[in-house]
Amino acid sequence: MAWTSKVLRVDLTKGTCKSEPLNMEWAQQYLGQRGLATKYFISEVDPKVDPLSPENKLIMVTGPLTGTMASTGGRYSVVTKGALTGAIACSNSGGYFGAELKFAGWDMIIFEGKSPKPVYLSIENDKVELKDAAGLWGKTVWQTEEIIKKSHQDPQLRVSSIGRAGENGVMYAGIINDLHRAAGRSGVGTVMGSKNLKAVAVRGTLGVGNIKDPRAFMVATMAAKKVLADNAVTGQGLPAYGTQVLMNVINEMGALPTRNHRDVSFEDGRKISAEAMAEKRPTDGKSHLVTNAACFGCTIACGRISKIDETHFSVVNKPEYWGASGGLEYEAAWALGAANGVGDLEALQYANLLCNEDGMDPISFGATVGAAMELYDLGILTKEQIGMEAPFGSAKALCELAEMTVKGEGFGKELGLGSARLCEKYGRPDLSMSVKKQEFPAYDSRGIQGMGLTYATSNRGACHLRSYTVASEVLGIPFKTDPLVTEGKAGLVKAFQDATSVFDSAGVCVFTTFAWSLADLQPQLDAACEGDWTMEKLAEVGERIYNMERLFNNAAGFTAKDDDLPPRLKTEPAKTGPAKGLVNGIDLMRPEYYQLRGWDEQGVPSQETLSRLGL
Amino acid sequence: MQVTFKLFAMLQDYLPPEGRKDNVLALDLADGTTIQQVIERFALPEKSCKLVLVDGTFVPPAERDTRTLKEGETLAIWPPIAGG
Numbered sequence: 001m002a003w004t005s006k007v008l009r010v011d012l013t014k015g016t017c018k019s020e021p022l023n024m025e026w027a028q029q030y031l032g033q034r035g036l037a038t039k040y041f042i043s044e045v046d047p048k049v050d051p052l053s054p055e056n057k058l059i060m061v062t063g064p065l066t067g068t069m070a071s072t073g074g075r076y077s078v079v080t081k082g083a084l085t086g087a088i089a090c091s092n093s094g095g096y097f098g099a100e101l102k103f104a105g106w107d108m109i110i111f112e113g114k115s116p117k118p119v120y121l122s123i124e125n126d127k128v129e130l131k132d133a134a135g136l137w138g139k140t141v142w143q144t145e146e147i148i149k150k151s152h153q154d155p156q157l158r159v160s161s162i163g164r165a166g167e168n169g170v171m172y173a174g175i176i177n178d179l180h181r182a183a184g185r186s187g188v189g190t191v192m193g194s195k196n197l198k199a200v201a202v203r204g205t206l207g208v209g210n211i212k213d214p215r216a217f218m219v220a221t222m223a224a225k226k227v228l229a230d231n232a233v234t235g236q237g238l239p240a241y242g243t244q245v246l247m248n249v250i251n252e253m254g255a256l257p258t259r260n261h262r263d264v265s266f267e268d269g270r271k272i273s274a275e276a277m278a279e280k281r282p283t284d285g286k287s288h289l290v291t292n293a294a295c296f297g298c299t300i301a302c303g304r305i306s307k308i309d310e311t312h313f314s315v316v317n318k319p320e321y322w323g324a325s326g327g328l329e330y331e332a333a334w335a336l337g338a339a340n341g342v343g344d345l346e347a348l349q350y351a352n353l354l355c356n357e358d359g360m361d362p363i364s365f366g367a368t369v370g371a372a373m374e375l376y377d378l379g380i381l382t383k384e385q386i387g388m389e390a391p392f393g394s395a396k397a398l399c400e401l402a403e404m405t406v407k408g409e410g411f412g413k414e415l416g417l418g419s420a421r422l423c424e425k426y427g428r429p430d431l432s433m434s435v436k437k438q439e440f441p442a443y444d445s446r447g448i449q450g451m452g453l454t455y456a457t458s459n460r461g462a463c464h465l466r467s468y469t470v471a472s473e474v475l476g477i478p479f480k481t482d483p484l485v486t487e488g489k490a491g492l493v494k495a496f497q498d499a500t501s502v503f504d505s506a507g508v509c510v511f512t513t514f515a516w517s518l519a520d521l522q523p524q525l526d527a528a529c530e531g532d533w534t535m536e537k538l539a540e541v542g543e544r545i546y547n548m549e550r551l552f553n554n555a556a557g558f559t560a561k562d563d564d565l566p567p568r569l570k571t572e573p574a575k576t577g578p579a580k581g582l583v584n585g586i587d588l589m590r591p592e593y594y595q596l597r598g599w600d601e602q603g604v605p606s607q608e609t610l611s612r613l614g615l
Numbered sequence: 616m617q618v619t620f621k622l623f624a625m626l627q628d629y630l631p632p633e634g635r636k637d638n639v640l641a642l643d644l645a646d647g648t649t650i651q652q653v654i655e656r657f658a659l660p661e662k663s664c665k666l667v668l669v670d671g672t673f674v675p676p677a678e679r680d681t682r683t684l685k686e687g688e689t690l691a692i693w694p695p696i697a698g699g
């Protein structure tokens with residue numbers, strides 16, 4: 001059946017852990033992971049809830065394919081009301097934690113309330129216990145994992161935890177598992193910290209033994225793996241160069257947001273690209289990149305494992321950072337680099353290591369530094385306020401500000417607010433490059449028009465992973481569209497959003513979609529999951545999930561006004577490149593998008609749409 | 616005429632050593648040289664020329680045979696790649 005059919009409910013206020021049967025009717029309507037946990041969440045939580053209050057809940061959830069032999073089947077998600085955004089949040093992570101949780105026999109864990117003191121949850125199959133985390137509070141993610149493994153005398157435990165960023169109320173704190181895999185966005189780690197929940201440590205030995213039709217499942221997963229292996233992108237490009245290979249592409253296209261989106265190309269872009277990561281450094285003759293890496297069950301292996309230059313100013317006399325560790329991925333390299341005008345690869349890796357070590361979203365952190373550097377450039381923030389000179393391009397400032405932010409020290413406390421709250425505080429809300437208070441990722445929507453609509457209508461705030469139209473507009477997957485026009489983008493965005501909702505609910509990685517379509521996923525789900533999982537049903541599930549999330553946000557107080565871009569992208573044309581002279585055409589795309597979705601002019605789903613989708 | 620030529624990812628191995636460091640090579644081409652002719656001159660495998668940009672703008676496969684390069688333009692080529 002693929003689902004374990006068991007939910008673990010943890011009341012942190014009372015300190016109790018209870019097993020409940022999974023609502024199988026909902027599983028048929030929402031599949032798993034993102035969809036199913038969101039259904040639980042909105043059924044139990046008031047949309048107006050303060051994200052950092054005990055009344056907010058936090059769900060860690062697997063998908064039906066998590067822990068199975070499906071390629072990339074190791075994913076899990078964290079669903080809550082985001083601290084950064086106040087919108088529905090769903091952050092997805094790879095690594096090994098998700099599969100281990102499934103092996104322990106749980107589809108999801110629902111955390112509610114707030115513990116009176118720091119605790120962590122220990123799971124060994126059915127044996128579930130909240131344990132004292134006094135000795136873990138104040139520790140980094142990396143220390144936490146080591147201490148827990150030692151105290152349980154079990155090196156095979158999988159640990160997901162917050163670092164000091166989550167404890168210190170950094171509004172974009174993430175939850176890190178397996179040392180450098182992150183449920184990174186929207187402040188899910190901030191919510192976890194507000195509950196005094198430091199970590200979840202899990203050991204599962206039960207496996208996933210309840211596949212509906214094991215023989216058909218083996219045939220389907222083998223065929224799908226062959227599709228990934230035979231595809232040049234998933235079979236060669238991603239393992240060899242990782243996501244970082246996009247740096248030069250997007251820069252060349254004039255769609256690489258630079259210096260807080262003042263510019264659309266970065267003169268030092270190549271220095272922070274995948275190609276640069278593979279080159280030998282003059283200082284030690286070694287390349288930054290050590291190897292690629294895979295999450296559980298993944299046959300793509302896009303992950304980057306790198307070694308920082310030991311002679312770099314950021315890590316001199318800090319041997320704890322000299323080992324091989326995760327990074328740099330494209331988004332982190334962009335946010336820590338181009339967004340601030342910093343072209344020092346080693347500095348970016350140092351800041352990235354701090355984000356992993358202490359659980360902080362590098363996209364929101366980097367982009368917030370970019371906003372602060374612009375405020376500094378304009379004389380609104382001074383050297384005294386920041387505690388240092390912070391011009392665009394300063395690698396030193398980037399590294400020091402990262403240290404201060406995770407520790408919650410000095411100006412780091414203000415950076416921890418995120419760019420929207422920071423810019424608001426200093427009277428320039430227009431300088432926050434965000435939607436629904438969440439910072440943009442690494443694509444400038446003046447040069448890739450569809451991404452403007454993607455950001456504006458993403459249910460979790462600006463995000464590329466809700467509808468990655470870059471695949472079509474830049475890379476020609478599944479077909480090439482013109483990145484500079486708005487025509488046709490409303491339909492493209494809707495199609496990507498609905499399909500992505502299904503992938504995010506299945507337990508597999510969205511990067512499979514560079515080779516797989518829903519038609520490749522469908523036979524795997526149909527063989528694994530009880531019920532009749534046709535293409536039509538999956539398409540409807542995807543659309544249902546997107547609309548359900550939208551209903552939550554509307555009830556939380558979001559309106560059509562929040563489906564918009566910052567004025568810079570609508571009024572300041574790109575200065576260079578193919579998009580020179582263009583702004584984003586969000587106002588042209590949004591009405592058509594609402595219409596295609598069956599929403600009214602205010603972005604509210606019509607009764608007809610809701611009843612068609614069974615909402 | 617002078618044209619800037621860039622090859623990335625696995626294709627960078629097709630650049631002479633002096634170009635590999637920065638993925639870029641200055642080319643002196645006869646007027647009227649097409650993109651396809653440059654692809655052939657460097658013996659780039661056809662199916663590896665997935666993303667072909669001239670000054671950042673995509674040139675579809677069907678136009679590579681006829682699209683001539685102009686003085687000062689930048690031709691950049693990638694194999695099939697993706698990111699996130």
Ligand code: SF4
Nearest residue numbers: 094295298300302509
């Ligand atoms: S493609 Fe990359 S991110 Fe996705 S599961 Fe594989 S290694 Fe992890």
